[in-house]
Amino acid sequence: MPDTCAAYLAWTTERAWAVQQDQIDPLTAVRNEFHIPQHQQSDCEHSMVYLCGNSLGLEPKSVAGAITRELEDWARLGVRAHTAGRNPWYRYHEQLREPLAKIVGASCDEVVAMNSLTVNLHLLMTSFYRPTAERPCIIIEDSAFPSDSYATASQIRYHGFDPEQHLIRLKPRDGEQTLCTGDIIQTIQREGSRTALVMLGGVNYLTGQWFDMPAITQTGHEQGCVVGWDLAHAAGNVPMQLHDWGVDFAAWCSYKYLNSGPGAIAGAFIHEKHLKDAGLPRFAGWWGTDPVARFKMDKEFVPVCSADAWQLSNPPILSMTPVIEALAIHDRVGMAALRERSIQLTGYAAFLLSKPRLSRARIITPEDVNARGAQLSLFIEGGSLQIHNALLARSVTIDFREPNIIRAAPAPLYNSFEDVWRFVDALAEVLEA
Numbered sequence: 001m002p003d004t005c006a007a008y009l010a011w012t013t014e015r016a017w018a019v020q021q022d023q024i025d026p027l028t029a030v031r032n033e034f035h036i037p038q039h040q041q042s043d044c045e046h047s048m049v050y051l052c053g054n055s056l057g058l059e060p061k062s063v064a065g066a067i068t069r070e071l072e073d074w075a076r077l078g079v080r081a082h083t084a085g086r087n088p089w090y091r092y093h094e095q096l097r098e099p100l101a102k103i104v105g106a107s108c109d110e111v112v113a114m115n116s117l118t119v120n121l122h123l124l125m126t127s128f129y130r131p132t133a134e135r136p137c138i139i140i141e142d143s144a145f146p147s148d149s150y151a152t153a154s155q156i157r158y159h160g161f162d163p164e165q166h167l168i169r170l171k172p173r174d175g176e177q178t179l180c181t182g183d184i185i186q187t188i189q190r191e192g193s194r195t196a197l198v199m200l201g202g203v204n205y206l207t208g209q210w211f212d213m214p215a216i217t218q219t220g221h222e223q224g225c226v227v228g229w230d231l232a233h234a235a236g237n238v239p240m241q242l243h244d245w246g247v248d249f250a251a252w253c254s255y256k257y258l259n260s261g262p263g264a265i266a267g268a269f270i271h272e273k274h275l276k277d278a279g280l281p282r283f284a285g286w287w288g289t290d291p292v293a294r295f296k297m298d299k300e301f302v303p304v305c306s307a308d309a310w311q312l313s314n315p316p317i318l319s320m321t322p323v324i325e326a327l328a329i330h331d332r333v334g335m336a337a338l339r340e341r342s343i344q345l346t347g348y349a350a351f352l353l354s355k356p357r358l359s360r361a362r363i364i365t366p367e368d369v370n371a372r373g374a375q376l377s378l379f380i381e382g383g384s385l386q387i388h389n390a391l392l393a394r395s396v397t398i399d400f401r402e403p404n405i406i407r408a409a410p411a412p413l414y415n416s417f418e419d420v421w422r423f424v425d426a427l428a429e430v431l432e433a
Ligand SMILES: *Cc1c(COP(=O)(O)O)cnc(C)c1O
Pocket: 116, 117, 118, 119, 145, 147, 148, 201, 205, 230, 232, 233, 253
């Protein structure tokens, strides 16, 4: 795991401490690059405490102008904007390679921005889930995001196997919410010989647990399995080295920690070791060929030797613009600084939540910073829905999963220490009421 031993700040429970910390932290200024949702309360409007960046990241202020620029080029140039626009559309998606590669720890050839997450999972499983009668299984988390459960089960069925038998779900021990790394590894060792694919979420969406990705990847490989990751909750949240870890493939969405807007164009990673294999089964489209030869309109598909080979269509420029703007902010801040601030913000939240007045809220996310990202999931005695509503009335946006879980994710690019303080203070008030 990456070294994440940032020194902890001297937290206190005083609001004044949070305010002061915001004044001295160099990353506080980045918050101004985002629109912060406002809340009308009695006569005055003020900033929401927005802790839902794990669900939908906030809008960078630069997005509207950037989209307007593309609309103007379209108006001014029509089809010629593909080559003569200010950001020529023909190679538009290529701008995303470098920032995406840095976010997941890959080389530029290994990443591509395309489609949406579940679509990419299917496209990648088409190449990398190759079940046989001896090895038909896929291993996922029992609490995998529903779309991942549906996608893997439907792939199993598509290949003529039975999800009831061939979808193996990793369950926590009785009475526990998160998985022990040792148990995951043991299951992979036990089931490995009949498993074609291990595909977990890098950070589990429900519990916020960040799995030991290198150890799990290595164990899967030792058993002869392909190992892919769904990085929806990991991309832009925790530092990763997909290339060095030897991960076979990964996919993620860009609207959570990557702040690229609702349903934003997603990302995909395919390890270099697979890029030269032109014989890999895949669904092909014209944008997967060499851009130099694309308009020769050959009948034969020759995949370009990069992750672009999985692209099907020419990219939707207007949807890609927010991704470019949002990733520019990530790129400028860098994963290392972002992660350091994230550890502080989430650590501060965990510190405040540990106080006795919050005893009805129990953190289920692992305490170890190497096993969590920004998100804290809380088990709320007495139910989560009322808590969610009462917090909203106090200008705090968090997210809930019935019956008992709330999830709060301080996003390091725009949440402040004062946001964290206001959240915990409001939660304490609501729990005491
Ligand atoms: C958010 C999320 C999704 C959403 O899938 P879309 O295809 O973007 O709608 C899928 N899987 C996981 C693990 C998620 O967290």
